[in-house]
Amino acid sequence: MENGLSPLLNPRxxxxxxxxxxxxDAIFEATxxxxxxxxxxxxxxxxxxxxxxxxxxxxxxxxxNKQALLFAVLERHLVVLAAAIEKACxxxxxxxxxxxxxxxxxxxxxxxxxxxxxxPALYRISLELDARALIDMATRRSVTAIGAALASAIDAQxxxxxxxxQTLTAALFGTVPAxxxxxxxxxxxxxxxxxxxxxxxSYLAAxxxxxxxx
Amino acid sequence: MENGLSPLLNPRxxxxxxxxxxxxDAIFEATxxxxxxxxxxxxxxxxxxxxxxxxxxxxxxxxxNKQALLFAVLERHLVVLAAAIEKACxxxxxxxxxxxxxxxxxxxxxxxxxxxxxxPALYRISLELDARALIDMATRRSVTAIGAALASAIDAQxxxxxxxxQTLTAALFGTVPAxxxxxxxxxxxxxxxxxxxxxxxSYLAAxxxxxxxx
Amino acid sequence: MENGLSPLLNPRxxxxxxxxxxxxDAIFEATxxxxxxxxxxxxxxxxxxxxxxxxxxxxxxxxxNKQALLFAVLERHLVVLAAAIEKACxxxxxxxxxxxxxxxxxxxxxxxxxxxxxxPALYRISLELDARALIDMATRRSVTAIGAALASAIDAQxxxxxxxxQTLTAALFGTVPAxxxxxxxxxxxxxxxxxxxxxxxSYLAAxxxxxxxx
Amino acid sequence: MENGLSPLLNPRxxxxxxxxxxxxDAIFEATxxxxxxxxxxxxxxxxxxxxxxxxxxxxxxxxxNKQALLFAVLERHLVVLAAAIEKACxxxxxxxxxxxxxxxxxxxxxxxxxxxxxxPALYRISLELDARALIDMATRRSVTAIGAALASAIDAQxxxxxxxxQTLTAALFGTVPAxxxxxxxxxxxxxxxxxxxxxxxSYLAAxxxxxxxx
DNA sequence: GATGAATGAGGGTTCATTCAT
DNA sequence: GATGAATGAACCCTCATTCAT
Numbered sequence: 098m099e100n101g102l103s104p105l106l107n108p109r110x111x112x113x114x115x116x117x118x119x120x121x122d123a124i125f126e127a128t129x130x131x132x133x134x135x136x137x138x139x140x141x142x143x144x145x146x147x148x149x150x151x152x153x154x155x156x157x158x159x160x161x162n163k164q165a166l167l168f169a170v171l172e173r174h175l176v177v178l179a180a181a182i183e184k185a186c187x188x189x190x191x192x193x194x195x196x197x198x199x200x201x202x203x204x205x206x207x208x209x210x211x212x213x214x215x216x217p218a219l220y221r222i223s224l225e226l227d228a229r230a231l232i233d234m235a236t237r238r239s240v241t242a243i244g245a246a247l248a249s250a251i252d253a254q255x256x257x258x259x260x261x262x263q264t265l266t267a268a269l270f271g272t273v274p275a276x277x278x279x280x281x282x283x284x285x286x287x288x289x290x291x292x293x294x295x296x297x298x299s300y301l302a303a304x305x306x307x308x309x310x311x
Numbered sequence: 312m313e314n315g316l317s318p319l320l321n322p323r324x325x326x327x328x329x330x331x332x333x334x335x336d337a338i339f340e341a342t343x344x345x346x347x348x349x350x351x352x353x354x355x356x357x358x359x360x361x362x363x364x365x366x367x368x369x370x371x372x373x374x375x376n377k378q379a380l381l382f383a384v385l386e387r388h389l390v391v392l393a394a395a396i397e398k399a400c401x402x403x404x405x406x407x408x409x410x411x412x413x414x415x416x417x418x419x420x421x422x423x424x425x426x427x428x429x430x431p432a433l434y435r436i437s438l439e440l441d442a443r444a445l446i447d448m449a450t451r452r453s454v455t456a457i458g459a460a461l462a463s464a465i466d467a468q469x470x471x472x473x474x475x476x477q478t479l480t481a482a483l484f485g486t487v488p489a490x491x492x493x494x495x496x497x498x499x500x501x502x503x504x505x506x507x508x509x510x511x512x513s514y515l516a517a518x519x520x521x522x523x524x525x
Numbered sequence: 526m527e528n529g530l531s532p533l534l535n536p537r538x539x540x541x542x543x544x545x546x547x548x549x550d551a552i553f554e555a556t557x558x559x560x561x562x563x564x565x566x567x568x569x570x571x572x573x574x575x576x577x578x579x580x581x582x583x584x585x586x587x588x589x590n591k592q593a594l595l596f597a598v599l600e601r602h603l604v605v606l607a608a609a610i611e612k613a614c615x616x617x618x619x620x621x622x623x624x625x626x627x628x629x630x631x632x633x634x635x636x637x638x639x640x641x642x643x644x645p646a647l648y649r650i651s652l653e654l655d656a657r658a659l660i661d662m663a664t665r666r667s668v669t670a671i672g673a674a675l676a677s678a679i680d681a682q683x684x685x686x687x688x689x690x691q692t693l694t695a696a697l698f699g700t701v702p703a704x705x706x707x708x709x710x711x712x713x714x715x716x717x718x719x720x721x722x723x724x725x726x727s728y729l730a731a732x733x734x735x736x737x738x739x
Numbered sequence: 740m741e742n743g744l745s746p747l748l749n750p751r752x753x754x755x756x757x758x759x760x761x762x763x764d765a766i767f768e769a770t771x772x773x774x775x776x777x778x779x780x781x782x783x784x785x786x787x788x789x790x791x792x793x794x795x796x797x798x799x800x801x802x803x804n805k806q807a808l809l810f811a812v813l814e815r816h817l818v819v820l821a822a823a824i825e826k827a828c829x830x831x832x833x834x835x836x837x838x839x840x841x842x843x844x845x846x847x848x849x850x851x852x853x854x855x856x857x858x859p860a861l862y863r864i865s866l867e868l869d870a871r872a873l874i875d876m877a878t879r880r881s882v883t884a885i886g887a888a889l890a891s892a893i894d895a896q897x898x899x900x901x902x903x904x905q906t907l908t909a910a911l912f913g914t915v916p917a918x919x920x921x922x923x924x925x926x927x928x929x930x931x932x933x934x935x936x937x938x939x940x941s942y943l944a945a946x947x948x949x950x951x952x953x
Numbered sequence: 954g955a956t957g958a959a960t961g962a963g964g965g966t967t968c969a970t971t972c973a974t
Numbered sequence: 975g976a977t978g979a980a981t982g983a984a985c986c987c988t989c990a991t992t993c994a995t
Binding site: 116117143146151152153154155158 | 975976977978
């Protein structure tokens with residue numbers, strides 16, 4: 098919240114506020130569009146404003162600076178991802194570990210795909226200075242949710258569910274973008290999902306039986 | 312610490328050439344330093360030149376433009392990573408799958424750690440336009456090496472070693488940076504290595520026995 | 526002193542547009558001044574902007590690059606010249622050839638003199654790459670106008686009025702600058718006009734009688 | 740001479756001097772070649788040196804700076820033109836005026852054509868600061884030579900042969916380049932020569948009969 | 954004398970941000 | 975509140991010229 102602006106959460110609004118909100122949204126969407134079509138490098142405030150159908154001045158009335166714009170977009174992206182993982186975990190609180198693995202992988206990938214347009218550009222942003230806080234937020238939520246689900250899994254005990262959750266989160270937030278960026282060339286989404294699911298399932302299984310390598 | 316520029320590998324060199332090589336190297340190292348300390352956004356040719364102790368003009372005598380500078384750094388990084396993986400695979404061509412998994416994870420992480428200074432910044436570069444080719448090169452080498460090692464593994468058959476190799480490569484090139492960037496906060500390198508090894512081993516084991524999920 | 530930029534001829538304009546127009550004109554005039562005082566080599570966008578009393582950024586809001594600036598100035602110069610010749614021809618469509626010669630020479634010289642400040646510098650521009658199109662435009666207009674006037678001249682027939690028109694145009698656009706640039710040192714404008722008129726008249730007379738040399 | 744350097748005239752030379760002369764010539768020719776192929780804008784000292792097969796340092800040993808290089812080329816060009824005109828005049832000292840006209844036009848055009856490669860670029864140079872002196876030299880020689888020839892022409896008296904000579908010189912040095920630069924599109928050299936000759940002849944004839952316009 | 958690596962001032966251009974209207 | 979013209983610092987890059995070797 099302190100990082101930039103997140104004006105997306107006010108419940109009640111006056112007519113004037115409604116217009117404001119429409120404007121904020123227009124700018125927000127324009128940012129995503131410009132990001133998709135021109136990339137991070139091609140994104141500048143003038144372009145965003147034009148695409149949003151407002152003037153630069155107006156843009157600066159709602160977002161204090163360019164970073165805030167990008168942070169807002171990145172934030173929503175990460176919030177959506179985190180929420181998807183949380184939902185999958187909540188729905189599998191008392192499921193078997195392999196069902197959990199499948200659910201989490203599917204949820205994450207579905208959320209990613211839904212925002213496929215922007216995500217490449219967003220990864221650029223997220224690596225820029227100070228997005229740390231946002232990413233921490235998202236991964237923390239993911240780790241917490243997965244950890245809780247593991248702790249309550251019906252079929253197994255984990256020595257360190259937090260550690261396992263961290264690993265899965267890292268693999269999720271790390272590997273998937275790698276898949277996306279055609280590291281895995283022929284990998285249509287389905288195949289990626291399948292392989293990741295296998296990997297997660299077997300990793301969880303390994304931890305259940307207490308194997309701890311090296 | 313070779314030299315980072317292809318056409319400079321001649322064995323005999325005049326004093327003048329030596330000076331050139333020293334300069335190229337200085338610029339190359341300065342790029343890494345500036346990247347580490349100021350980030351990709353804070354990197355500009357003037358700063359790099361100053362840090363290298365040369366003038367901008369000199370910089371442009373050896374690198375045609377700013378991108379070339381960044382590419383050179385990224386290229387060396389990726390080449391080192393790919394070579395490390397290849398070496399690990401070669402040395403485990405007739406080993407068991409779990410030994411291979413351990414070796415590859417270890418090799419990759421060691422190589423990463425050795426270049427820890429730069430790697431955060433490099434991931435920024437690699438997401439910029441046109442680094443595609445370099446990344447393709449590195450991942451292709453990784454996939455090929457791992458695939459070959461799997462095909463010749465002593466203890467198992469894989470229905471699709473290439474696919475498995477691709478997945479591991481993606482997990483490697485994707486997850487590890489995520490680990491690095493404190494997705495996994497308390498994860499010291501050791502722990503990351505341990506968990507990744509477990510994950511890889513179990514994933515390979517899953518494929519050996521023919522489990523294919525979903 | 527119109528405005529030098531095509532899309533600004535709208536009759537009604539807001540205060541903001543007026544400011545814009547004033548700015549464009551200021552930049553345009555500044556370009557001419559800098560060209561006159563510092564020459565083509567000494568002209569740079571910073572200097573032009575400063576002389577116009579605006580910032581470089583503003584300059585680039587109205588002219589996409591330095592060339593565009595120079596082209597705008599050159600274009601207006603050539604348009605004025607071409608218009609002057611056309612007017613002289615139109616007014617002498619049914620005159621005698623010697624009257625036409627006199628009128629054309631006088632019109633061209635008058636137009637030149639009126640812009641004497643810039644013309645030296647402009648000839649530098651016109652020799653740079655891609656001014657071809659502008660010069661073609663101007664000479665084409667001149668050739669067409671003179672050709673038409675010759676074809677309708679009351680006292681003579683020309684075997685090839687187009688060729689004659691081309692020659693006169695070349696002599697006009699070529700010789701006069703040479704005069705200007707003190708090839709003809711003591712030649713005040715009057716004398717140049719007189720001699721050129723004689724030359725054109727006699728050249729036309731030679732063609733009337735069908736003499737075709739060599 | 741004072742403008743830059745003209746090291747082309749030393750009659751006797753030691754072996755060392757011979758090598759020097761070879762170098763100077765190589766640089767000189769390289770300048771012309773670069774001028775022809777890359778234009779004035781594309782000409783820089785490094786390129787010239789490379790084309791000459793020497794180092795920049797060497798170039799600067801023979802020419803104090805870039806201007807000197809260009810001046811040398813321009814000077815030779817103008818010297819050749821002036822010499823051609825002088826020769827034509829000398830050979831027609833006691834000829835008829837129309838023969839003189841023809842001879843001068845032909846001589847000038849021949850000389851131009853012989854250097855056609857460079858002349859476009861040279862006109863760019865000649866318009867840059869301080870080529871004034873060189874151009875004055877050439878035109879003065881032309882005016883003097885033509886003036887003398889007119890004064891001794893067998894068939895006519897001229898009230899002011901100097902003025903006539905100046906006009907012809909201006910037309911020559913001015914119109915011809917205009918012809919060259921396709922003001923006169925279909926004008927192959929022959930046609931240009933023919934028309935110019937007609938123009939000069941008739942102009943001279945007009946002056947013979949004492950017509951003085953306006 | 955010859956070399957070419959090094960210099961660095963200077964040029965063109967961009968763009969985040971401001972502020973008068 | 976909205977506008978968009980104006981700003982100017984900062985960036986990338988070039989090239990005439992120098993000088994240690």
